[in-house]
Amino acid sequence: MRYIVLFLFFSIYSFASLTMSKYYLSDENNQLTINEIIKKQNSQYKILTNKNSSFKVTDATIWIKVEIDKKSTFTKEYVLEMQSFYRGHIELFDKNGKFIYKYGSSLPFSNMSYQYPQIAIPLSLDEGINILYLKISSSIKMNLHTKLWEEKAFQKKILDHTVFLAIYFSGMFLLIFYNFIFFLFSKERMFLIYVFFTSSILITMLFKTGMGFAYIWSDFPEVNQLTGREFYYLFLILGVVFCKEYLHTKIKTPKLNMMLVITIYLGIVFFGLHLMLSYEDSFIFLIILNFLSFFMMFITAVYHALFIKNTQAYYILIGWSFLISGVLVALMRFLGILEVNFLTVNTPEIGTFLEITLFSMALASSYRKKQVDLENSKYQLAQINKNLEKIIEEKNKDLIEKNKNLEHEVNLNSFLLKELSHRVKNNLQVILSFLSLQSKYCKKEEVKALLDESRRRVNAISTLHELLIDTQEFNSVDIDKYLKKLIDYNKLIFNDLNIDLKTDIVSAKFPIEGATHLGLIVNELFNNSCKHAFKDIENPKIEISLKAIDKQYTLTVKDNGVGLSENSKENLGSKIIKALISQLNGVYTLKSDDGFEYTIIFRIDDKGINNEYLDSRR
Incomplete structure (x- = not known):
């Protein structure tokens, strides 16, 4: 069984002579007809007041009886607005039970009475008691605000609201486009993460404001059966990823980085459970992930700002503060603590826009800082290169001088070796001459033979030195x-x-x-x-x-x-x-x-x- 909690805050517009009374009746079995509802006395209804404005029912149909006592006023045309009505149907009947119109998220946008994403029911009120019957059914929990407007005031409200949302979504789109172009040129991964993160916020807000139904999938109402929560999950997961990558927690704070990684994986698990479970059953996981992700990102930014002294963390800290403030204001409006007005209704949009603007500024600041550091590194490298060039130049001068000295020593040694070989060769030649003369004047053949052998042995050594001198090589010879x-x-x-x-x-x-x-x-x-x-x-x-x-x-x-x-x-x-x-x-x-x-x-x-x-x- 699905439970529907409807918080009905009927704001009584006190036009000088206009009063409104509200009653509700729960059709538990969904069997009552409009004629049966009309026949019921007011005593069979429950009176709705500001102090007693919430109730819980099962998969029942809610019948609301509205009595508007109009005395003498110049205005006849009014509009009954149902704010924040996302998924469900409303059927309108007059006091005689005549069906007037049907509104709902499963109907094309063209069925709306006004080109306005929320349900707005035009009323033509006569003097006296005007009675209307609303048959409401929905498959999800709902926060329903009902407000009665004069038509001219409502037309102005539509214009103001449309202009505000046009500025809001245009600004978000420009930030996404700008950072995507920057990613294409810089190839910095952080800009791509920012693009996905901001895109998830954009799609979530298209569902939340009804602007997606009004201008994007107006002819495909079945898309409205999505709740927008799927993209809110992605927004939370990508927000943690952005915080982790931007603050470089893996290097600077490994323990906090581990907690952020766990949060990311939990978000992925909760997202999978959301796709498998019912809308109501998965709500608890969204609350847990919402609290955990905001808490971890906020704590990480505070730690980096105060203890790591990373000035870039202030962008993250202030950005999340804007978003959390917007969520808190929306929650207080939901609980009836704050009145429903332009500011309280649009705080989520204002908070998210300020957040992504600050994040975009953070990326730009980080990139500029990286470029400045790169330029400083290049300058320092250039200075180091100059110093190295000077050192190398001095070393080269020393090496040139040492080479000159070494070359002089080598030349001197070569000259000495050459001179030595010449002298050895000359001395051997002298010995050969002596042996040759001795052999000529020797009369004994045996002695003469010995002298000739000695001469040939000396010649073997002399020939070697002769080759050394000819080739100018003094450590080897061609054998x-x-x-x-x-x-x-x-x-x-x-x-x-x-x-x-x-x-x-x-x-x-x-x-x-x-x-x-x-x-x-x-x-x-x-x-x-x-x-x-x-x-x-x-x-x-x-x-x-x-x-x-x-x-x-x-x-x-x-x-x-x-x-x-x-x-x-x-x-x-x-x-x-x-x-x-x-x-x-x-x-x-x-x-x-x-x-x-x-x-x-x-x-x-x-x-x-x-x-x-x-x-x-x-």
Whole structure:
């Protein structure tokens, strides 16, 4: 069963000689006809007075009998206005039971007697007692104010009210449009939240004032079956969201932010319950959400204004104060504490307009502050950049000066290295000359042979220094150029043997130490082959190859000579070779089955000889 609470406040317009009496009767079973109502005596009705003006009924029809005693007045035309009548029907009958007109929210707006969203019943009153019967039915709770107007005064009231609402809704629409355009240009999310928030207020007020029925869905009265509460829920939820985002509660006040988030989720749950429950049953959830959302937003704004010292919070605080004031005035009017007049009737509109205006100003102020902070940040960044540029410029000057000094030192070191290499080379050349002279004047062949070997070993080192001077590199050498130059020199010494020489040497950079050891090894092996391998060999051949696989090198020196006999003893050259292989941290293999083949494996990387290389053959 639905309960309808009608608060009937019949304002007695005391036109000099006009009095009105009111009676009501509840038809619990909805079975009484107008003729039966007319036959009932006044004693069967209940008298309505200002002190006894409310009653509760079930899904009953309410019959109201109005007696207007009109004496001598010049005015004949009057209007009986039913204010705040949103959902329901009113049927009007004269004293004889004749049906005059039907008014209701389910009828098109064109059925209204006046182009006015509230119910206004035109009356033509004669002198004497005028009796009217009103049959009222509604499916929701209702606050019904009834007022009797002279027609001219009512026409002026309609004009004033229409102008006021036109200004109110135009202002709201302009604020929504302005902030939406601002959102499109600024991409600030807060402006979009404001647009949705204000739009929910706008639609709620279209229902509340009846302006939506009058000018938007006038030909679709079924839309009036919506109560407007759905959008009021959205208004409360979006209001909390706006307060939360605008005051940045997530960062500044996490605990208050959590309470606001809980309020938002409760609002969503209550909204879902409202859609499932009846109008009356869901009313309690709207009251809870209304109190909770206003309380949380007000407390949050107060805390941010007083304790966080956020001046932007004053906009929120004052804005909600305007809205709450408007709601309180409307409530006091509803309870009969305040009289029904232009101000008390329109306080919700005035309060909401002042609220959204302040919120719009708050957004503009916040955006301006953000822009000022951004400009200040840019200025500070520019100053920092200037300071950094000065520091960098000073550092660059220091670096340039240090580079000049370092370049001078490098050039000096390069000159000294070059000079040292020249001197080493010259000294080696002197030693070579001494050895050559000594060899010429030596009469013993055995000593002469030893001197020639020493000369070739010194030449191997001298050739390396010669390459260093030519390439201007003093920490590495092209191993292929070095070995080929060394082999060509030795081949020229044994030119009378007509040796068929083949070389296959990889192109690589070797550190000086590794190149020296390898050059001496090649020098010894080549000379040993030329001296001992080709007795009675018609076509002597020597093959020298150096190959690389991932910094691991393999040196192979091979000839087609007589090889080593079983009784051959280890000479000085062999000892030198083994000592040099040890310096390279390498391993070697020797084959003498068919000619002579000497293979050495070692590693050299960018840091030099790899001392960690191990081989199972070692």
